[in-house]
Amino acid sequence: GQSLEQPSEVTAVEGAIVQINCTYQTSGFYGLSWYQQHDGGAPTFLSYNALDGLEETGRFSSFLSRSDSYGYLLLQELQMKDSASYFCAVRSLNSGGYQKVTFGIGTKLQVIP
Amino acid sequence: GAGVSQSPSNKVTEKGKDVELRCDPISGHTALYWYRQSLGQGLEFLIYFQGNSAPDKSGLPSDRFSAERTGGSVSTLTIQRTQQEDSAVYLCASSFSTSGLKNIQYFGAGTRLSVL
Numbered sequence: 001g002q003s004l005e006q007p008s009e010v011t012a013v014e015g016a017i018v019q020i021n022c023t024y025q026t027s028g029f030y031g032l033s034w035y036q037q038h039d040g041g042a043p044t045f046l047s048y049n050a051l052d053g054l055e056e057t058g059r060f061s062s063f064l065s066r067s068d069s070y071g072y073l074l075l076q077e078l079q080m081k082d083s084a085s086y087f088c089a090v091r092s093l094n095s096g097g098y099q100k101v102t103f104g105i106g107t108k109l110q111v112i113p
Numbered sequence: 114g115a116g117v118s119q120s121p122s123n124k125v126t127e128k129g130k131d132v133e134l135r136c137d138p139i140s141g142h143t144a145l146y147w148y149r150q151s152l153g154q155g156l157e158f159l160i161y162f163q164g165n166s167a168p169d170k171s172g173l174p175s176d177r178f179s180a181e182r183t184g185g186s187v188s189t190l191t192i193q194r195t196q197q198e199d200s201a202v203y204l205c206a207s208s209f210s211t212s213g214l215k216n217i218q219y220f221g222a223g224t225r226l227s228v229l
Contacts, residue, residue: 042221044220094171096169101158103148103156106154
């Protein structure tokens with residue numbers, strides 16, 4: 001089967017840096033994505049890692065280590081508007097030969113003044 | 114259209130009734146996904162369509178759930194004999210393809226289903 005683990009809640013101060021970790025267990029791994037979802041809103045794409053290393057997009061960076069089945073999302077210069085839930089999602093090939101995307105439970109980030 | 118469109122945005126139904134949820138993906142996107150999200154929970158994968166290939170139905174929770182995608186575009190998710198545990202937000206997403214960064218999923222605003 002497939003499983004992902006990420007913290008359920010994180011609190012950080014405005015202007016600070018926060019790291020949200022994601023560990024996964026899956027076969028046929030393709031890549032790891034991160035999505036942001038504000039309360040009542042739809043998930044929106046943040047980043048995708050297929051290879052080991054760091055991907056940087058503005059204030060957000062994402063890291064992947066395939067050998068450790070581990071990734072993280074790094075948010076810098078936190079702003080109040082970053083308060084949201086952050087989901088890691090693993091893309092993999094299932095036993096039926098289909099590509100499948102499995103989402104984690106999400107990490108609720110609260111940014112405080 | 115400019116984005117993924119879902120209708121209705123809200124649906125209230127009585128237990129035992131059938132409901133149909135509609136998803137209109139971004140034009141040109143070959144992949145379409147349905148997810149279910151209960152309050153405060155993650156996204157539960159339901160079904161996935163890729164081009165003209167047979168869909169991956171492995172996530173459908175029971176045989177009361179079915180989905181089709183006509184002409185490789187619009188999709189409908191049908192829930193028969195709804196139960197109270199079916200109450201959730203049903204999200205649809207589409208992506209250009211399934212390779213590399215083209216697998217970015219764009220989500221619709223969802224249909225909030227309430228079964229009384």
